[in-house]
Amino acid sequence: MKHLNEISHIGYAVRDIEKTAQLYINGGWTMSEVYEETVQNTRIAFLYKPGMTTIELVSPRDGESPVDNILKNQGVAPYHICYVVEDIMQAMEDLYEEGFKPLFFPVESIAMDNHKICYLYHNDIGAIEIVEK
Amino acid sequence: MTREEIIKQLTPIAQEVFQKSELVLTDNLSAQNVDTWTSLAFMQFLTAIEEQFGFKFKMMELLKLKTMGDILASMEQHLA
Numbered sequence: 308m309k310h311l312n313e314i315s316h317i318g319y320a321v322r323d324i325e326k327t328a329q330l331y332i333n334g335g336w337t338m339s340e341v342y343e344e345t346v347q348n349t350r351i352a353f354l355y356k357p358g359m360t361t362i363e364l365v366s367p368r369d370g371e372s373p374v375d376n377i378l379k380n381q382g383v384a385p386y387h388i389c390y391v392v393e394d395i396m397q398a399m400e401d402l403y404e405e406g407f408k409p410l411f412f413p414v415e416s417i418a419m420d421n422h423k424i425c426y427l428y429h430n431d432i433g434a435i436e437i438v439e440k
Numbered sequence: 441m442t443r444e445e446i447i448k449q450l451t452p453i454a455q456e457v458f459q460k461s462e463l464v465l466t467d468n469l470s471a472q473n474v475d476t477w478t479s480l481a482f483m484q485f486l487t488a489i490e491e492q493f494g495f496k497f498k499m500m501e502l503l504k505l506k507t508m509g510d511i512l513a514s515m516e517q518h519l520a
Contacts, residue, residue, distance in 0.1 A: 373479050409503060410483065
């Protein structure tokens, strides 16, 4: 867990980004543009407020997306914490030794300024995302 | 351990993780044809395999596993 020292954001699975975002905007948060992400076939937007951890809203695009399963099983809910890492391959290898399993090879994400991301799963922690600096 | 022995022990694990009590393990099973084969369920399945069979997949090997046939072939090598 030595790589997990800086949180990038908390990811929420939502059905309707604009609908959920409006509630936050009413509370003084600002919203990024909405990204059409092909990695997991999702729509993504970020919510910001000074002094607060960034929130990522993720909704499924048309067609199949892993977010569909989260919404089906849990409803609208937070489902991952994303951590910033220096070297994504080194972090993956070290986290793997600690029981995390990567869901796919690191890929560039347009929602993260084309920085490389990867999701990992641990039976006793759940899902995390890592993003390379 | 033979492929038949692996399948015999692996079947109840797969049935529980994928919540399919009648699931029959064939090489072509994958996320494409098992609706409960989500990415997280797949990771839970691989973790259960490691715990039950007492070996650990290598990370690069794990990233290439896509079907039940891939898993069985890998298990045969680990358990030979």
